[in-house]
Amino acid sequence: MFQRFRRTRLNKNLRSLVRETHVRVDDFIYPLFIRSGENIKTEVASMPGVYQMSIDVAIAECEELKSLGIYSIILFGIPDTKDSIGSDSLCEHGIIASSVRAIKAAHPDMFVVTDLCFCEYTDHGHCGIIDEVHQTVDNDATLEISGEQAVIHAKAGADMIAPSGMMDGIIEVLRDSLDKAGYENLPIMSYSTKFASGYYGPFRDVAESTPSFGDRATYQMDPANRREAIAESVSDAMQGADILMVKPALAYLDLVREIKDATSQPMAVYNVSGEYAMLKHAGNANLIDYDRVVMETMIAFKRAGADIIISYHAKEVAKLLLASSK
Numbered sequence: 001m002f003q004r005f006r007r008t009r010l011n012k013n014l015r016s017l018v019r020e021t022h023v024r025v026d027d028f029i030y031p032l033f034i035r036s037g038e039n040i041k042t043e044v045a046s047m048p049g050v051y052q053m054s055i056d057v058a059i060a061e062c063e064e065l066k067s068l069g070i071y072s073i074i075l076f077g078i079p080d081t082k083d084s085i086g087s088d089s090l091c092e093h094g095i096i097a098s099s100v101r102a103i104k105a106a107h108p109d110m111f112v113v114t115d116l117c118f119c120e121y122t123d124h125g126h127c128g129i130i131d132e133v134h135q136t137v138d139n140d141a142t143l144e145i146s147g148e149q150a151v152i153h154a155k156a157g158a159d160m161i162a163p164s165g166m167m168d169g170i171i172e173v174l175r176d177s178l179d180k181a182g183y184e185n186l187p188i189m190s191y192s193t194k195f196a197s198g199y200y201g202p203f204r205d206v207a208e209s210t211p212s213f214g215d216r217a218t219y220q221m222d223p224a225n226r227r228e229a230i231a232e233s234v235s236d237a238m239q240g241a242d243i244l245m246v247k248p249a250l251a252y253l254d255l256v257r258e259i260k261d262a263t264s265q266p267m268a269v270y271n272v273s274g275e276y277a278m279l280k281h282a283g284n285a286n287l288i289d290y291d292r293v294v295m296e297t298m299i300a301f302k303r304a305g306a307d308i309i310i311s312y313h314a315k316e317v318a319k320l321l322l323a324s325s326k
C-alpha cells in the first residue's frame with residue numbers, strides 16, 4: 001500500500017498546519033556599511049539596494065528597520081584612512097566605535113553587532129598584520145590587536161562581537177580580553193566556518209576591502225574540506241563562542257546541518273553579497289520570480305539548521321512576511 005502524501009497538500013490551511021520550517025523577521029541580522037560624513041547614501045553598483053551610509057543616515061535607517069520589525073544589525077566600517085595595522089579600528093574615535101556610540105544613543109533598543117576584522121582598515125586589505133617574510137597574515141600578532149579591537153567595540157556599546165578574520169585561537173583571546181575588561185556578559189558570534197569564496201566579490205566593493213596582493217586562502221577555508229569545516233566550528237565552540245556561523249550560506253548548507261548536529265550553540269548563516277547579487281540581478285532581468293526565490297532561499301537556510309540569518313534581503317523578507325500575514 002502506498003502513502004497518499006498529497007492528502008496533506010490539498011488544502012492551504014492544512015499545508016500551513018503541517019509546515020515544518022518557518023522564517024520569522026526576528027531570525028534576521030541586517031548588515032550596514034558606515035563611513036564618515038553627513039547625508040551620504042551611496043548605492044553599490046554590484047548590489048542594488050545596498051548602500052554605504054554616513055552615521056546620520058544609518059540612524060534614520062534604524063528607524064525604518066524597527067518599523068519593519070528588524071531589531072538586529074551588524075556594522076561594517078569604511079575608514080577615512082587606512083594603514084598597515086588598521087589603526088582606525090583600534091581607536092575610540094574610529095568609524096566603528098563612533099557608529100556604535102551614535103546608533104546606540106539614538107536607538108538603545110537596537111541590537112548592534114560589530115564585525116571584528118582588519119581588512120576594511122588596512123591599506124593592504126588583508127584581515128590582520130602582514131608577516132612580510134611569508135607574505136601572509138601573522139596569526140599571533142593579529143590576535144594581540146584583535147583583543148584591543150574587541151574592547152574598543154565593547155566600550156562603544158556593542159551588544160555582540162563577531163570576529164570574521166579566521167585567525168586560529170581568536171575566540172579564546174577575545175573572550176579573555178573582554179572578560180578582563182569587565183565584559184564577561186558580552187556574547188561572541190564567531191564566523192567559525194568561513195570559506196575562501198568567490199561569493200564575497202560585491203562585499204569587497206562596498207567595504208572597499210579587496211586585498212592589494214594575493215588572496216585569503218592562507219586563512220579562510222578551502223571550499224573542498226568538509227571535516228575541517230566541522231572541526232573549525234567545534235574548536236570555536238570549545239574556545240567559548242556563543243554563536244557559530246557558516247559563511248557563505250547557500251553553497252554550504254550541507255555543513256550548516258552537520259555543524260548544527262555536532263554542536264549545541266545557536267547557528268548563524270551569512271547569506272553573502274554574491275548570493276544577494278545573483279538573485280537581485282536575476283530578478284531585475286526578469287529571469288526569476290524574485291520574491292518567491294528569496295523566500296525559498298531563506299526557508300532553505302532554516303531547514304538546514306540556521307537559527308540566525310545575516311542577509312541583505314532582511315528588509316525585503318520583513319515586507320513579504322508582513323504582506324503574507326495580512
Ligand code: PBG
Pocket residue numbers: 115117119127164165199200201202203204216271272273274
Ligand atoms: C571581512 C568580511 C567579509 C565578509 C564579511 N566580513 C569579506 C571577506 O572576507 O573578504 C563578506 C560578506 C559578504 O560577502 O557579504 N572579513
Ligand code: ZN
Pocket residue numbers: 117118119120126127164165
Ligand atoms: Zn577581514
